[in-house]
Amino acid sequence: xxxxxxxxxxxxxxxxxxxxxxxxxxxxxxxxxxxxxxxxxxxxxxxxxxxxxxxxxxxxxxxxxxxxxxxxxxxxxxxxxxxxxxxxxxxxxxxxxxxxxxxxxxxxxxxxxxxxxxxxxxxxxxxxxxxxxxxxxxxxxxxxxxxxxxxxxxxxxxxxxxxxxxxxxxxxxxxxxxxxxxxxxxxxxxxxxxxxxxxxxxxxx
Amino acid sequence: xxxxxxxxxxxxxxxxxxxxxxxxxxxxxxxxxxxxxxxxxxxxxxxxxxxxxxxxxxxxxxxxxxxxxxxxxxxxxxxxxxxxxxxxxxxxxxxxxxxxxxxxxxxxxxxxxxxxxxxxxxxxxxxxxxxxxxxxxxxxxxxxxxxxxxxxxxxxxxxxxxxxxxxxxxxxxxxxxxxxxxxxxxxxxxxxxxxxxxxxxxxxxxxxxxxxxxxxxxxxxxxxxxxxxxxxxxxxxxxxxxxxxxxxxxxxxxxxxxxxxxxxxxxxxxxxxxxxxxxxxxxxxxxxxxxxxxxxxxxxxxxxxxxxxxxxxxxxxxxxxx
Numbered sequence: 001x002x003x004x005x006x007x008x009x010x011x012x013x014x015x016x017x018x019x020x021x022x023x024x025x026x027x028x029x030x031x032x033x034x035x036x037x038x039x040x041x042x043x044x045x046x047x048x049x050x051x052x053x054x055x056x057x058x059x060x061x062x063x064x065x066x067x068x069x070x071x072x073x074x075x076x077x078x079x080x081x082x083x084x085x086x087x088x089x090x091x092x093x094x095x096x097x098x099x100x101x102x103x104x105x106x107x108x109x110x111x112x113x114x115x116x117x118x119x120x121x122x123x124x125x126x127x128x129x130x131x132x133x134x135x136x137x138x139x140x141x142x143x144x145x146x147x148x149x150x151x152x153x154x155x156x157x158x159x160x161x162x163x164x165x166x167x168x169x170x171x172x173x174x175x176x177x178x179x180x181x182x183x184x185x186x187x188x189x190x191x192x193x194x195x196x197x198x199x200x201x202x203x204x205x
Numbered sequence: 206x207x208x209x210x211x212x213x214x215x216x217x218x219x220x221x222x223x224x225x226x227x228x229x230x231x232x233x234x235x236x237x238x239x240x241x242x243x244x245x246x247x248x249x250x251x252x253x254x255x256x257x258x259x260x261x262x263x264x265x266x267x268x269x270x271x272x273x274x275x276x277x278x279x280x281x282x283x284x285x286x287x288x289x290x291x292x293x294x295x296x297x298x299x300x301x302x303x304x305x306x307x308x309x310x311x312x313x314x315x316x317x318x319x320x321x322x323x324x325x326x327x328x329x330x331x332x333x334x335x336x337x338x339x340x341x342x343x344x345x346x347x348x349x350x351x352x353x354x355x356x357x358x359x360x361x362x363x364x365x366x367x368x369x370x371x372x373x374x375x376x377x378x379x380x381x382x383x384x385x386x387x388x389x390x391x392x393x394x395x396x397x398x399x400x401x402x403x404x405x406x407x408x409x410x411x412x413x414x415x416x417x418x419x420x421x422x423x424x425x426x427x428x429x430x431x432x433x434x435x436x437x438x439x440x441x442x443x444x445x446x447x448x449x450x451x452x453x454x455x456x457x458x459x460x461x462x463x464x465x466x467x468x469x470x471x472x473x474x475x476x477x478x479x480x481x482x483x484x485x486x487x488x489x490x491x492x493x494x495x496x497x498x499x500x501x502x503x504x505x506x507x508x509x510x511x512x513x514x515x516x517x518x519x520x521x522x523x524x525x526x527x
Contacts, residue, residue, distance in 0.1 A: 022435075022525075050437035060432050074436040079226045121436065 001155035003171045004164040006181035012164035015181065016131050019162070020052045021045045033128065050078055053122030053159075057134035059114045061106040067093070067117050068102040074125045092124040093117075096150060112143040116150070123154060130154060132163040136170065144170055152176075231445070238449040249457065255414050256458025259407045260505060261465045266400045268466075268490060268497070273393045284357070286367050287380040288349040294375045299347045302375055306351055311366060313354035320345045346377065408508065415454055415512035416519075419447055423520050430524050444517040448510055455509020459502045466501075467492055 004012045017023040018030055021037060030037040033051070040048055061070050071092055075085045093099045096116040098109075106114050115135060122130055132151065136144035148163075148170060155161045165171060171178060180187040242249040290299050300317045307315035323345045351370060357363045364381060371379040423430070433443050470490045481488035493501070 020435075046434070046437045046439040046442075048437075049435065054435060060428075060435065062429050062432055064429075073433065076230070077433065077436060077438045077442055079223060079230060081226055082229070125437075 001152065001161040001163070002177040002179055003174075004162060004179050004181065005166060005168065005171065006187075008166070009183075010181040011184040012181055013133055014184070016054075016133050016162070016164055019129075020049055020054055020131060046077075050074065050125055051127050051129065053125060053127040053130040055115070055118050055122045055130070055132040055135045057137040059106070059118045061114060061117055061121075063106050065105065066102065067098065067104055067106060067109070070106065070117055071102075071120045071124050074121060078125065088124055089120075092120040095123070095153075096120045112139055112147070115139065115143075115147060119147070119150060123159070128158075128160060130159050130161045132161070132165075134165055135163060136165065136167055141170070145173070148174060234445050235449050235453075238446050238453060242450065242453055249454075252414070252418050252454050253457030253461055256411050256454060256505065256509070257461025257465060259410045259414075260458060260462035260501070261469065263400065263404045263407055264462060264466050264501060265469060266396060266403060268470075268493070270393065270396055270400060272488065272490060273389060273396070284353060284363050284381075286351040286353070286363070286370060288351060288370055288373070289377045289380065290347040290349065290375055291377045292346065294347060296347060298375060299349060302373065303349045306349065306370070306373070311354055311357060313352045315352070316350045318348045318350060320347045323348065411458070411508050412512040412515065415451055415509060416516040418454065419451055419513040419516035420520055422450060423447060423517065423524070427524055430521075434525070440521065444514075444521060447513050447517050451509040451511075451513025451516075452506050453509070455506040455512075456502065458509070459505030462505065463493065463498060463501060 004015060006012050014023060018025055018037070019032060021040065025038055035048075037048075062073070068089055071089045072085050075088055080088070090099060090102070093102055096119050098113060098116055098120065101109065101113065106117060109117065115138075119132075119135070122132075130151070135151070136147050139147065144167060151161050151163060152174070290302075294302075296317075296319050299319075303315045303317035306312055320343050324343050327345065351366075353363055353366055357366060367379045367381045370376065430443050470492050474489050478487075478489045
């Protein structure tokens with residue numbers, strides 16, 4: 001599990017988009033799971049994306065469907081049998097603590113709950129990689145910490161997690177690798193403790 | 206069916222036949238699409254109605270054409286040339302001429318009709334024939350009825366025969382009772398060409414109307430499409446509901462067209478029968494049978510599918526997650 005930080009415009013989102021093939025690189029190679037992304041033809045992109053779970057800042061849920069249907073979407077897309085879908089969706093909702101709200105629509109949930117639906121959807125496929133773009137952007141610190149703990153839990157069971165965030169205070173509390181970007185360049189890898197320097201510089205915001 | 210065992214049940218279920226899942230999925234998409242359309246019954250009905258109305262004209266025309274062609278193919282047995290003999294030709298001479306003609310090439314039979322016999326038949330057939338009693342003498346001429354054999358198929362060939370027979374001595378004039386067939390043939394040809402133009406134009410209308418409806422639907426569900434693409438949906442998966450939508454509209458349009466066509470046929474058949482009767486034909490438009498109904502539905506559903514495929518093809522590439 002790593003964090004991706006940097007000013008807005010530094011290229012955090014772009015890097016995530018490159019990894020999930022929303023954008024294609026114009027030069028260089030991106031290798032994910034020993035697979036060179038520039039070699040994946042356009043038609044294969046959907047199949048690649050099924051191995052990458054993504055959580056968005058604005059959730060990107062479908063508001064005309066129930067929580068259950070939202071989480072079931074990736075499974076339906078990969079052509080799973082409805083009976084197995086039910087089991088997997090409930091397991092996933094259970095992990096994010098929303099098992100009892102499967103029949104509600106996302107509109108009826110709070111921001112934090114909606115984000116957890118987004119996470120449940122991202123992991124329901126059991127992807128080896130989980131990306132999150134500002135997953136706590138709209139949440140208060142308490143909820144944010146909860147969400148981060150959730151990510152850490154997935155990391156514990158072997159999922160590679162990459163989170164783009166500018167919530168430095170929160171990142172600071174967690175002992176994970178931090179990758180900093182500036183104007184598209186990798187500034188340097190630092191552990192959370194080394195990141196102190198960044199705060200002292202005080203030139204962000 | 207034997208389950209392997211309770212414990213491995215879950216695993217085998219996940220590996221359930223991809224085909225079964227695929228069919229299930231199609232079924233589900235079709236059902237969802239149908240339900241979504243029925244939730245907006247008026248909008249759905251109007252779209253279907255536009256398609257239905259657009260289909261009526263080509264259907265009617267093609268029904269008419271196929272039935273006219275049937276008439277064209279059956280006339281030849283009844284082709285008959287009537288040779289009207291000059292007044293000074295006696296019954297005996299007429300009989301001899303008839304015999305000579307019947308031995309000629311391409312003539313199947315030839316029958317001499319004496320004017321006295323003709324008068325009796327005429328009186329037997331028409332009520333107002335009593336009026337003939339007021340005339341001093343029989344106004345009817347002696348005639349010879351000539352039937353060409355089967356080697357003459359077209360109106361042109363029979364007409365040539367008529368020209369030749371007219372030159373026989375003693376023949377005043379010759380009547381060929383197939384002028385209406387000739388006219389029918391040229392009308393049929395015009396209609397046939399017209400049919401293709403009308404089919405092309407109305408097909409275009411259906412494609413445009415449906416294409417626009419589907420385009421709006423795609424526009425409305427843009428977010429959904431983006432999300433689906435983000436979580437790994439293939440093009441085929443995303444466009445499936447729209448293709449079903451198109452087919453559904455096509456089907457609805459076909460059903461409406463069917464009812465309209467049946468109605469029009471019932472209304473038109475009375476005057477058509479009267480018209481046909483004046484040409485000694487019992488021609489009328491049959492109502493649509495099972496076969497033509499099936500063809501209608503296949504075409505309308507196919508047209509719906511094609512229209513939405515076009516719309517999807519054109520608008521989908523513009524929707525990419527960003």
